[in-house]
Amino acid sequence: MDFDLTEEQRLLRDSVERLLADHYGFDKRRSYLAQPEGWSRGLWAQYAELGLLGLPFPEDYGGFGGGPIEVMLVMEAFGRVLALEPYLATVVLGGTAMRLAGGEEQKASMLPQIAEGELILAFAHGERQSRYDLTDVLTTAKPKGSGWVLDGAKSVVLHGDSAQRLILSARNSGERDDPDGITLFLVNAASNGVARRAYPMRDGTRAAEISLSGVEVGEEDVLGEVGAGFPVIERVVEAGIAATAAEAVGAMETMQAMTLEYLKTRQQFGRPIGQNQVLQHRATEMLMELERGRSMAMLAAMMVEEPDPAERAHNIAMAKVGVGQASKFVSQNAIQLHGGIGMTEEYAVGHYFRRCMVIEHTFGDTAHHLSRLAEQVR
Amino acid sequence: MDFDLTEEQRLLRDSVERLLADHYGFDKRRSYLAQPEGWSRGLWAQYAELGLLGLPFPEDYGGFGGGPIEVMLVMEAFGRVLALEPYLATVVLGGTAMRLAGGEEQKASMLPQIAEGELILAFAHGERQSRYDLTDVLTTAKPKGSGWVLDGAKSVVLHGDSAQRLILSARNSGERDDPDGITLFLVNAASNGVARRAYPMRDGTRAAEISLSGVEVGEEDVLGEVGAGFPVIERVVEAGIAATAAEAVGAMETMQAMTLEYLKTRQQFGRPIGQNQVLQHRATEMLMELERGRSMAMLAAMMVEEPDPAERAHNIAMAKVGVGQASKFVSQNAIQLHGGIGMTEEYAVGHYFRRCMVIEHTFGDTAHHLSRLAEQVR
Amino acid sequence: MDLRFTADELAFRDELRTFFRDNLPGDIRERMRLGHAPTKDDTVAWQRILNRRSWAAYSWPKEYGGPDWTPAQRMIFLEENQLAPAPEVSSFNITMIGPVLIQFGTEEQKQRFLPRAANIDDWWCQGFSEPGAGSDLASLKTAAKRDGADYVVNGQKIWTSTAHHADWCFCLVRTDPHAKKRQEGISFLLIDMKTPGITVRPIISIDGSHHLNEVFFDDVRVPVSLRVGEENRGWDVAKFLLGHERTGIARLGKSKERVKFAREAAREMRANGKPLIEDPAFRHRVAQLETDMKALEITQMRVVSAHDRSHDGKPDPLSSVLKVKGTELLQATTELAMDVGGPLAMPDWAQELAALSNEPELGPEWATEATRSYLFLRAASIYGGTNEIQKNILTKAVLGL
């Protein structure tokens, strides 16, 4: 039991925070949002320089051999400023899929590209009808020669618009909801038959609807075993839950700090509103929820590498529930305590609110994961 | 839509309140509790004089032709002072069973006795294993000659110790949980083979475990149709829910008033603790919950006579949930706001707390009724 | 005592339902059903249809173009209108400026403004809040200096809903800066939004909608004849306005309509391989919400019928309970609808849905609108006095603490 950070981890955290402090003021962020892809290519290059993009990859692939704790520190820092870059999509989701399922050649060719900031990935798994059911895959993969033909559609693909390569799930056998028979493919987003439609999420981050009609891929584009993609998908989603849990904690920290500042400075009826005991206790409850979320984000990070699948899934589901409930409480009350100003687009707190809202509804919402836990109560 | 009381109803309410004001001080109540049966025979006689014991019975049976609203007014008044007499067991539960299922002779002989205070009844339905499942009846009724032989046990029979007659459910056919095949019997509590063991509930009211071995009853002791007791049992329980909902509202009113008084008078750090905004808002939330409970108790009273069984059951389940949640909030915070003194036996608030606790766990708790409502969501 | 509606009340409700069924334009109903905020045109069109039956000014007496309804009838009307679902009539026109003019207006003001307000020929907005004032209304600074037959108004208002649609604004201004108490020295003016010197600046809400505005007054000349009530007695007018007609404050019909919609939508969505509507946790959540709505419905009936009995016209402090519980339910029910949408509720599809092509196909319109209204209604526990302020009111008025 040990909660200390190593020297390297402290250095990592500090350097990320320094970089973001310089480049993620609220107005600068707005300028990134205004760009066609909704994020900053310039900063992406700097993340690469800083080694963030190869952070969780082995040294032999141009990475830094970091683990979930390092990713947690980075995501927390991103959460504090609402960074927009496709780190989750490319490094966490894409990177995890590559690390776990990628063949030697695939890893050798792609991980270094990611680390150098030259390759953007997206995880194209969810479909219009699937909601939070990870096994609900209707997109089909039919063999053709030595390769495959893909048909179907993927929905709400995070940064699917910027991605050069899609890590895409398709069913080569089995019925809907069957965990077996799902295969992961590396699909070049520019291939014939791939159509993408980009849009902003409620928090400003970008996503895309993607349709595939007769998309041909080669056998070398299969990621991992044919028909055995599901266990990989579960690990990728677990890594995504851990990373966004940390991001939500960063966002909660900022909302908590903004609210505290507001309570101290905002005058009403001739005194700071922070003099109201009811608002003091609400802020205290926000703090308690923030600490609950922090504890649960730590749990998720610790568990990402846990070998026992049941233990891992159980704890990460608990973390998703805890962080989801904590961030909802903190963000709803952050707006409530700000009053009218908190409801406006020009003010930052609403943007943090929406990021936490989107995170709660990504990779399964609180109700979804609480139900999974409930089923294990015997 | 009309919330006015009739002149008669106002008179009823006032006369009951006057009687209780004179006879239900906290110390007097303690003296009633100390009596072997745990309630006051003397007051019971006065209830009879006042016409309370025949309130919901038709005039021709020595009653006053009152309805659920009148019962609600009486139970609310009882709740305010935590009256201990077996009004629920005898008049509400027993009376409802008699009214709905009793034959002409049975009604003619028994309802007047109830109205005159000469007959105490108890509703002996629940069993050790049944928890809140009303169809879970294992006590058996086997035909013998023109009559029946009863074997089995009944659990937590309210005022089963004082009752001369038990309205007792037994299974004459069908499996456990089968709604058909349950028959209601009028059993003389002094019959051979009836063993009773009395004890106090957590709120001081009395109950008994009752075992039956080879208890013989005649055909004239069957209440209603053989094997068709269940619909009656449902109506009896619904009447009990409505009555105890009103009682809980009365109890909440007193707790709210005591808490308010305490907040105004109790000094700490040199000022009344009611100066703390957090405690002010808590008391306000208690008020809102009290009003929610009051609205739901009214709903239950209105619905007791609703002809449509589904509509009736649905609304009364909602009332049980609403009153249960409201009274839990009010009573838990009544103790919390009183602090240490609220935890002591000498102080009244803890007695109100325990009465509300027992009511919530009688006739099915909040979770039980919420699940019933949930099953209807389609 | 009887909770059930009387035969007359039931007949009244059926009359409304029939009328709504036959007269609410299908496109408007569909936009409302999908959870859109009503457009200006939708609101105007529907209010005029209602006004043909003199139902638009639902809380007004006959002589001014209202239906002379009882509080119970008003409650039924509001709920049925929300359940239709139809756009709600302009509260600025009907429950604010209308009653104010009926109570305090000159004969000329009544004749000039009331019919046009009922028929929403004039779209009204409310100029009360100012920067930094928040719930502390009386601290307003916007000044009106007398100059001949006019007031000259300078200052700024904020949080002004639909000011960008408005033809007129009823406004609190300070006419006596030297008054001892802040509540004194305030007057109530009717200001033509076309008057030179008025600038309206949009405030975009976190749901991306333009609903709120800042309104700047720069030497705006307002004829003295457009003052309502006496000079420096505007606070009385404001108090009357804020306390008046809070029957609709719980917006229960809206919450009911959202739960009804969420149940329908949940039949289409899937959870763990089954329709979401069959998920136990979802069912419990709906059952709890419906139980809470039932309780509030009865409490609202009690407040209304108490108001029916006591014709003192004073606002029942329990209406603060309706505000708090009503907005809590409104927020909980719109959150429910969003959660049904799940991942499909997170994109902001508004622009793409407006586009011509639909390739690749987008997710359901209702899902993106559900999130929009969830976001928009975070303000429900803030406007009209935050729920914390409402509890302060109850603490004083009811508990006497």
Next chain:
Amino acid sequence: MDLRFTADELAFRDELRTFFRDNLPGDIRERMRLGHAPTKDDTVAWQRILNRRSWAAYSWPKEYGGPDWTPAQRMIFLEENQLAPAPEVSSFNITMIGPVLIQFGTEEQKQRFLPRAANIDDWWCQGFSEPGAGSDLASLKTAAKRDGADYVVNGQKIWTSTAHHADWCFCLVRTDPHAKKRQEGISFLLIDMKTPGITVRPIISIDGSHHLNEVFFDDVRVPVSLRVGEENRGWDVAKFLLGHERTGIARLGKSKERVKFAREAAREMRANGKPLIEDPAFRHRVAQLETDMKALEITQMRVVSAHDRSHDGKPDPLSSVLKVKGTELLQATTELAMDVGGPLAMPDWAQELAALSNEPELGPEWATEATRSYLFLRAASIYGGTNEIQKNILTKAVLGL
């Protein structure tokens, strides 16, 4: 950073589990499992068994008879002891008077009292609260007048847990009534409960148990040699005592043990014709509680390991979070156990169960005990500073509001 226990910590936990399995008397374990409050004899017997291994004084250094454990080890010990389930060691002896004497006591006081406190040869109680003081401790009035080599104590204490069992009482008394600040002029005395002039009057709690007392002091003579710390500096001693060793404050092991028990019991009870454990709503409730316990467990680890790092001994204000959340969970988990019992949890069967006959048979003992401890633990959010006071502390100490 690693949440998991180290190999050493795991070995330590296993050593404890083995010891508890082999040495906790079966009858005591069974009474605890059924939810009984430990009797005086149970507490004494178990603490002496622990003390043979010098584990009873789990937070003390070796030289005074403790095991010299790290905060992490103490946390593991407390949790395993509660999970056994075994009676908890006397907090008055081990986490209050012990550390106080180690910090402030004279050599003679240490030698006389520490070994007996560890082995609970002396049962200690705490004489702090007074009528009307509540959370405002410093307003205490009990007076101690110097008279030769003695203090003469007069006054009254209240809420004195287990005073009726106690051999000794550590007491805050006012030795200087004229001190400027109320916190000054207070001294800390050790009082032999057998001294003439002491009357103990029971206070029965709403669960029917006798746990609390009033203690009256009527010219009680206390040798000056039994004062701890300087005269009039007792407040420093009290502050140290209240801030010290709050590792166990969340009592998380107890909550875990109650949920574990409730799950077992729920397999025996029935709901809607199925075992209660299969009821979806019950499962959700348990899942939520276990999730909340997990979060608090990690937060507790963070507080403990922070304490491990910073050896300033100052109490971490986050320990107020442990108090609030820990007591909320303790109340929620005991309520869960009661609700499993359902109707069988409502009778007060204590007396009848003591009776010889069991005809007719009574319901399960655990059900009536579950309700008793639910009632008893309503006090958990009150004693040691109400949860509202804890939030005031956090507001000041952490938020700086």
